[in-house]
Amino acid sequence: VRPGVMQAIDKIEGAKADVIEFNPGFTPDNKYVEIMEVVKSVTDVVDIMDANILVSGGRGVGSPENFKILEDLAAVIGGEVSCSRAVVDAGWKPRDIQVGQTGKTVRPNVYFAIGISGAIQHVAGMEEADIIVAINKDDTAPIFDVADYGIVGDLNKIVPMLTEQLKQTLKN
Template identity: 70%
Template structure:
């Protein structure tokens, strides 16, 4: 393998019902940073049916080029045809780096593609950077249950591939005047024994907001004490029209659901306001919320690490403080 033959950064742009997922814009933003160090460009690859209108939006968020594969067989995601297409694109264009969002689709597709092109894959990355000496991609991810951070490089194989958690990277500011070179890639898909038939797609509307989309989060940690005590946090969250989240310790204890977990082994969030209640501030948790606009911490331990990242801190018993805050907020909001 001649590594010099591989150039450019490709981003698998996930779309569902012709709507691009947020992590794809985040990856394009990060890819632009990496590309500036490698003096190369960023290509968004989008697969589906009836998707030609998406190129303009991808350009607005930073894509220099857009490769569109428009095929009726790609309308709904299934593993084999998507893998065939990505394999052919990689073989044809030879990108140096390929990035995927660590979504259900990305986590299914990326390992299939990496195996087919005989390269490595670093999953669930939280940090990407270019090695200043070798120009290899340094891919950092949690390891051993989130207790350490491992940085992985792929010096002898191309493309370098990674899946990246949603919410970790920052998408670029939209530029409606930006333009991208658009290319349609044609491929004859070949059904084989790995094909599956999609019989029916059932869409369920949930009244719960994904914590990654929440503007305000009220988050509890081990210091909350028990599942029943989360009622205080829930009442406070309802007054603020906020969502409830937690640390891993609460999920492990059965106090909250996995989908509410913030941290290295949970979700990465960037709300406008993050209330950290009874959360000590272990590095594994901080990695998932430290980019919040405003962090407000309540903890009995004045030396808790959470106060090092908090914009505002209250030292004391949350069971006494939170009811007061709840009532104060009710009055304030009623006046407004």
């Protein structure tokens, strides 16, 4: 089961598992693979699977520089930035913040899908969010089928206005 697909249960003290070794008939030969070393990359990025609020951007954001407006929104509301596979494939953002079938499955309280079309592979990674807010210029984008709230329009105008309104509201 992929991480994040199911909600974890509380730890059961004293629980034991029976571990049964099973070999379906494999025999050592020259096709065996031996793991020589496991190297983990060190990163200071917060794990998006732990975030309560995610501001996620897709290809519709337009460029890596335009992610600044998503970062501004995330900073105001205490969220983290994530992205779609198209963004990772374009080299705009690292794979460790990718949401979707080939990325991470997330369950935040609030998920902003900004400039994300809503391909089924992406939706599979975020559809369990409590509240989904979609912002897209295409009113027929599939993301609106799973969104709780949808805004049709230019994200370059909407997101900065939303950020400013939230800044003012949260300041009071």
